[in-house]
Amino acid sequence: MSATAAAPSPQLPAVGPVKKICCIGAGYVGGPTMAMIAHKCHDIEVKVVDINAQRIAQWNSDTLPIYEPGLDEIVKGRRDQNLIFTTEVDQAIREADMIFISVNTPTKTFGVGAGRAANLEFIEKCARKIAEVSEGHKIVVEKSTLPVRTAEAVKAILGEATTGATFDVLSNPEFLAEGTAVDDLLSPDRVLIGGEREEAIQALVDVYAQWVPRERLLTTNLWSSELSKLTANAFLAQRVSSINSISALCEATEADVDEVAAAIGTDSRIGPKFLKASVGFGGSCFQKDILNLVYLCEYFGLPEVADYWQQVVAMNDYQKRRFVHRMVRTMFNTVSDKKIAIWGFAFKKDTNDTRESAAIYVCRDLLLEKARLSIYDPQVTKEQIVSDMEAVFQNGDQELSAVSRQLIENNIEVVSDAESAAKDAHAIAVLTEWDEFEKADFRAIAEQMKKPAFIFDGRNKLKNLSLEDLGFQYHGIGFSR
Ligand SMILES: NC(=O)c1ccc[n+]([C@@H]2O[C@H](COP(=O)([O-])OP(=O)(O)OC[C@H]3O[C@@H](n4cnc5c(N)ncnc54)[C@H](O)[C@@H]3O)[C@@H](O)[C@H]2O)c1
Numbered sequence: 001m002s003a004t005a006a007a008p009s010p011q012l013p014a015v016g017p018v019k020k021i022c023c024i025g026a027g028y029v030g031g032p033t034m035a036m037i038a039h040k041c042h043d044i045e046v047k048v049v050d051i052n053a054q055r056i057a058q059w060n061s062d063t064l065p066i067y068e069p070g071l072d073e074i075v076k077g078r079r080d081q082n083l084i085f086t087t088e089v090d091q092a093i094r095e096a097d098m099i100f101i102s103v104n105t106p107t108k109t110f111g112v113g114a115g116r117a118a119n120l121e122f123i124e125k126c127a128r129k130i131a132e133v134s135e136g137h138k139i140v141v142e143k144s145t146l147p148v149r150t151a152e153a154v155k156a157i158l159g160e161a162t163t164g165a166t167f168d169v170l171s172n173p174e175f176l177a178e179g180t181a182v183d184d185l186l187s188p189d190r191v192l193i194g195g196e197r198e199e200a201i202q203a204l205v206d207v208y209a210q211w212v213p214r215e216r217l218l219t220t221n222l223w224s225s226e227l228s229k230l231t232a233n234a235f236l237a238q239r240v241s242s243i244n245s246i247s248a249l250c251e252a253t254e255a256d257v258d259e260v261a262a263a264i265g266t267d268s269r270i271g272p273k274f275l276k277a278s279v280g281f282g283g284s285c286f287q288k289d290i291l292n293l294v295y296l297c298e299y300f301g302l303p304e305v306a307d308y309w310q311q312v313v314a315m316n317d318y319q320k321r322r323f324v325h326r327m328v329r330t331m332f333n334t335v336s337d338k339k340i341a342i343w344g345f346a347f348k349k350d351t352n353d354t355r356e357s358a359a360i361y362v363c364r365d366l367l368l369e370k371a372r373l374s375i376y377d378p379q380v381t382k383e384q385i386v387s388d389m390e391a392v393f394q395n396g397d398q399e400l401s402a403v404s405r406q407l408i409e410n411n412i413e414v415v416s417d418a419e420s421a422a423k424d425a426h427a428i429a430v431l432t433e434w435d436e437f438e439k440a441d442f443r444a445i446a447e448q449m450k451k452p453a454f455i456f457d458g459r460n461k462l463k464n465l466s467l468e469d470l471g472f473q474y475h476g477i478g479f480s481r
């Protein structure tokens with residue numbers, strides 16, 4: 001959505017306490033954030049709506065659509081009391097005094113800005129829907145991650161409402177991380193609320209203040225709030241790429257990246273968090289948001305700034321490629337027809353989310369080397385793995401080539417435990433840091449693997465287990481021994 005001049009605001013009415021919330025988008029953000037509001041604010045009715053009827057049905061079932069520690073109890077504790085999941089989008093919007101927009105904002109795959117800009121189609125559709133069906137006054141809250149100045153376009157669309165409805169627009173980006181969403185929502189480092197009219201900002205502050213200490217409720221102007229979200233993710237991802245770049249140097253010099261991270265992390269100006277070297281960052285946010293930042297910098301005529309941030313993604317791609325190269329080189333320069341156990345497919349532990357998972361790219365490159373993969377992840381389904389692999393081979397094309405289809409059908413199996421994946425394998429590649437991998441029976445596993453039995457640990461999860469003593473050749477990230 002390009003930023004156009006907003007229509008002049010009509011006189012806005014006074015804002016009362018929030019009684020009814022509607023959240024458009026029942027995804028990884030909409031579901032947990034609204035469940036937390038319902039859990040903490042029993043006097044507010046929270047309706048979470050989605051056009052995806054299957055997703056809503058899952059939120060209303062015993063098996064929620066997303067796996068997140070602690071979420072089941074919270075959802076099931078408030079569901080059908082003050083937490084309602086429904087496909088009745090228009091009605092929920094009409095009834096609400098506050099409407100969160102929490103729909104997906106993926107990287108655009110077509111047209112201007114393809115591969116970098118955020119696709120704001122779903123945001124615009126929500127704004128148009130709100131303008132079409134609203135009556136009275138509404139506070140519209142941008143919860144999705146958006147390019148700075150999107151609120152200008154949202155306001156312009158809402159300003160065209162023909163129903164006489166009036167609107168405040170706030171930005172309230174979400175900082176939860178998957179796998180720790182419930183804890184992050186219960187005790188956030190901060191809640192950021194950007195807006196223009198004090199009364200509207202206060203209405204949302206009052207919702208969060210029911211459980212978040214006041215000093216953690218930060219209020220800013222709209223644009224600072226929108227831009228802070230992209231900036232926070234860019235800084236976090238930059239730390240991972242920075243330590244991953246150093247991991248390559250460690251492997252070349254006999255330094256140990258975990259020791260280096262610990263040493264620099266004790267400097268209070270650097271701090272110890274987010275310095276874990278890995279096979280590469282994944283997830284639906286980091287890459288998408290940095291690419292969006294890069295696009296914005298170019299849009300605003302700042303190519304040097306764009307190049308600076310692009311390098312964070314380039315380093316991440318390098319790290320994933322480097323991992324596979326190291327595997328192939330170490331296994332005598334060929335993995336063709338070798339069985340490789342893939343331990344973990346999710347982009348991090350404690351989630352079933354595979355979006356942009358490093359595992360997808362590592363598996364693709366191993367398949368291109370004609371390896372046979374036996375994949376195990378405690379939370380990711382076979383359907384999801386196959387669909388991710390099809391998508392990565394399709395690479396935006398309409399059709400999957402016959403060669404790629406054959407590779408996926410013949411060279412991938414998905415199994416239900418880590419030991420079965422490793423049976424008769426030449427190597428294990430640890431791609432997600434699930435805790436259960438540390439507890440595997442490595443003595444039994446070693447006996448069942450081809451020799452030499454290699455372990456390539458993309459998370460340094462098994463580093464302290466002295467696996468060499470059991471006969472493994474163990475290779476982690478950023479150290480050699
Ligand atoms: N996943 C995370 O951990 C995370 C954390 C912070 C911020 N974010 C941001 O939050 C936003 C949502 O992310 P997500 O991971 O929840 O996405 P998601 O894909 O899991 O969920 C989005 C939902 O919106 C629904 N939707 C799309 N258009 C709609 C419409 N017009 N009407 C009703 N429903 C519609 C989709 O059907 C989908 O269920 C994104 O901007 C993302 O960048 C995500």
Ligand SMILES: O=c1ccn([C@@H]2O[C@H](COP(=O)(O)OP(=O)(O)O[C@H]3O[C@H](CO)[C@@H](O)[C@H](O)[C@H]3O)[C@@H](O)[C@H]2O)c(=O)[nH]1
Pocket residue numbers: 145174175176177178179233236240273274275276277278279280281282283284285286347348
């Ligand atoms: O030291 C680290 C930390 C993370 N990672 C990887 O980085 C990725 C992202 O991890 P994390 O940030 O914990 O998960 P996300 O759910 O992607 O959360 C990020 O993206 C969200 C969506 O915008 C934001 O809300 C969160 O604040 C931000 O942490 C994962 O693949 C991790 O394995 C590392 O490799 N090393």
